[in-house]
Amino acid sequence: MRAWLGILLVGVFVIGGVVAPWLAPHPPQEQQIALRLRPPAFLEGGTSGYLLGTDQLGRDVLSRIIYGARISLSVSGLATLGAAGVGTLLGTLSGFYGGAAEQILMRLVEVQMAFPYLLLAIAFMLVVPPNIVNIAIVLAISGWVVHARVMRVNALALRGQEFVVAASAIGARDHRILLRHIAPNLLPTVTVLATTQIAQFIIAESALSFLGVGLPPSMPSWGNIMNDGRQYLDSAWWIEVFAGLAIILATAGVGLLGDWLRDALDPHLRV
Amino acid sequence: MKVTRRTFLRATGAAIGSGAVPTFWHRGGPGIALLSGAEAKGPRATGGLVLAQSSEFHEINPHRELWSDDSSFHFAIFDSLIQRDDTMRLVPVLAERYANTGPREWTFTLRPGIKFHNGEPLTSETIRWNVQDALRTDVKRDVTWQAFERVDVIDDRTFRLITRKPDPVLPQRLVRFFVLPQRYYEQVGEQGFINKPVGSGPYRFVERVPDSYVKLEAFDDYWGQNASLRNVVFRIVPDPATRLSALEAGEVDLITPLAPDQAKTVSQNPMTKVASVTSDRIAYCQFWPESPQGGRELRDRRVRQAINYAVNVDNIVKFVLNGMSTRIPTIFPATTFAYDKGLKPYPYNPDKARALLREAGYPNGFAINMEVPANFILPATVDVCQAMVGDLAKVGIKVDLKALELGTMVKMRGARQIAPIFFWSWGTDFLDPEPFVRGILYTKSPYTFYGKAEWDQAIDAAASAMNSSQRAEIYRRLQREIYDDPPYIFLYSIFNIYGLRRNIQMTPRTDERIIVARIRRT
């Protein structure tokens, strides 16, 4: 049941984001300043054509949330790919080979864990231009550590397993062992870790907007919509509430999916 | 001694008698004292007041650096020689009277019997030391004081302040030159003073928790009119939504700043109300045709005019700013000296804009970058810019808008890497155009991005013009010239907006100051 709910939620947002140009009733940047801060169409004072109301520049909240799915999910997806890629690679190699590489990696992990992350993010975003790729990079910088830690332990464990030892004994080269024997066994864990992380990144993207170092204001990411809406919590609650609901539903959906994946793929993993 | 009409005339007379004296600022100059001597002290203060402001105090010691955010606190615990009343007239405060007695010389007479909170007397010697302290170079001191040269003490109550150059805006300069107690300061040192400041103002310092609050208590032996409210707390509440909530919950009596859209909520609530007035602070977008990010199209005057025609500023003020701004034709605020009332702001005329663009050789428009500080002192800056971007798109100018952190923008402006169009703001409590034009129109200023040699000459001429009508004439001509060859997108003067509990009486001021001692509870 939970799994289906998760799949449904994630599906709705992913498909919604992909077909946003056809689905959204208005272009997300289209302003009707005279129609600003109109309540949702189904409420008193609402304007038909603006189902979830308008924001402070008279832009359609629904359209922005739909486009927001596209932007926020791309950012968090991209960031997760980066984090999982780098973390898994470094973690697996250091777990597999051990020695100095492992020591260096573990120190790096400790440094990363000790550095107040948000501050690193703020400083980083002050230096680079704010776009989807850079936001994804800054999120990935915080996220790779989780993968590296888990993968190191897993690779360490796999290294001692019979089938790996056996492969090594019959003279298989390292890259072959890594690709053929170790990687497939790590995949479920990576998948589970990554799903949890996507949810965290969706929220982190909006946190960057809150701190004023997020995506450019015209881009309707969920974080930007919420940041706009915060000013209007008591006069035009619909901006904040609907954007917040989108974030909550999307992260919950991803979370449910992640739980299901964990139970199915790797029941011993704790995240 | 009370300052009467007669002393006012004498002060002015002395000034006129002294020959080559700039007289223009005397218009509405030293007038009737806003605080009229010990005989009119009024009842002792009772009750309390809690204010919530957005930013932490930058400087407790006012000699270090002047920040608008700090001034409500400074005006509560310190006094200065001259201040502005609520209508922005300059009035003597610690000074009983003053006069310009030579090109670089001003003579002041202090009120008798003024004491600091610690009982230390305030005399001419105190002022001499204060000027000396303000000119120190081994520690941080505001550049404003660089205009001073020294003080010559005549007697306990009389002294001459000598300026480095003839300084027509000295009285304006002295408004925030707060007088500190010499003996106490020397005894505790600068850090000791910052930990526990002592002044001669209507309130004395009680307690401070950095980034959280400052507590003050009315000073019963104040020389002037007693404050009305006994206990005053300044709270630092950075988040605008929380500030508004605190006002609605009745936790605080006054919040500042209040965004124009929040003003609607506050005025609809029966327990709260809004106070607002046009500020001395203006908003504009600066053009930089030579930006490394592009913008050569802006070299053509017609393109800059077209942009001014294309942007619907009236609509932005009406909707995005909830009507709470005053449109201005150039960058001279309506409150400033020599403001040209005859000049009308650019009308919204997209057809004319398109025609001008066609004439300039851009029938299909062009693409350009624009930057705006994200967390700025002004309300809704990013929204205002997004609205402008929308307007410009309609005439074919495709703007790529970036909202940057303020520090990043300051850095890019300083390093001359900023976008060809960028949003900025300026305010000066001098209420005089000189600092404005000197800062952003004078080509030798590092913050001018479009200017001309003729304009520089006009600015220099006005700065040394001793005759105020002659000076006003130069500024009027300058306004017309920059109107025709716009170095900016001309926008608006903002409002200073405050949210108040219904029973609080407070006069909002053009110069952004909150004078706590004059706030009442009904």
Added chain:
Amino acid sequence: MTRVLVRRFGGLMMVLLSVSTAAFVVLRLTGDPVQMMLPPEQTTAEQVARLRHQLGLDQPVWVQYAQFLRNLATGDLGASYRYGTPVAPLILQRVPATLELAGAAVAFAGLVGVPLGVVSAVRKDGTADVLASGVSFLGVSIPVFWLGPMLILFFAVRLHWLPTSGIGGWRPLVLPAITLGMYPLAQFARLVRSEMLDVLGEDFVRTARSKGLSELAVIVRHVLRKASLSVVTLVGLNVGVLLGGAIITETIFAWPGLGRLIVQAISFRDFPLAEGAVVYISFITVLANFAVDLSYTLLDPRVRST
């Protein structure tokens, strides 16, 4: 044991050195403090040069870095550009409020999250489990900048039960602690649930039950004790986040904590203050994780430090 301690100490120093170097480099990329410190419209080139010299910013970067390390080695964090006073007291000033908020948030998370996890494990797939999972799902999904203002609107503006913001006594602490504690609460609940499900099936639990111990006694004495290991680890991992990452909660509730101090230091390009605060937070984080390692030995005698 001594050798382990020495090695840990060496590691700690390495981490601190790297963190402070990273802070030094990253901050210097963000801009020029002199531009921020002088009111630009009235400043002359000589003033800029003089200030730059006073702050030592006219030196080559590597000289500045060497100086920075020398100071750090003697425990001197330098003087704040903005305030002109030593950095250490400015940071220490913020520590009580920061710890108060972090402590209250963890206490809230533990007191609610752990029982929530226990209940949903004991009543697996029952109504309580579904409800508890719902709560923990919301906990990880609700952004703090959404939850905080909502709590303020409801509890402070509508009900007048608690103040919107500020400090002093326990009342202003409640809402920010809930806001900051919601995420760890959800983590605790999920972790305790899965740990308990594992442990409940193990032999020693069955033995305890068969000895006739009450279900409650079994949970408290055996199961929770085991599960507390992971909870402690989680707290250790969260220390840095709770100290330096509470910026948003601190901003919403006007809480004078370290997070806001650092953000302000960054926006003023007050390098010494920002560096000092980063080094301080890393120090506490590393110490906390060290303490977590030590506590393993106390909570579970079978674990020995390696």
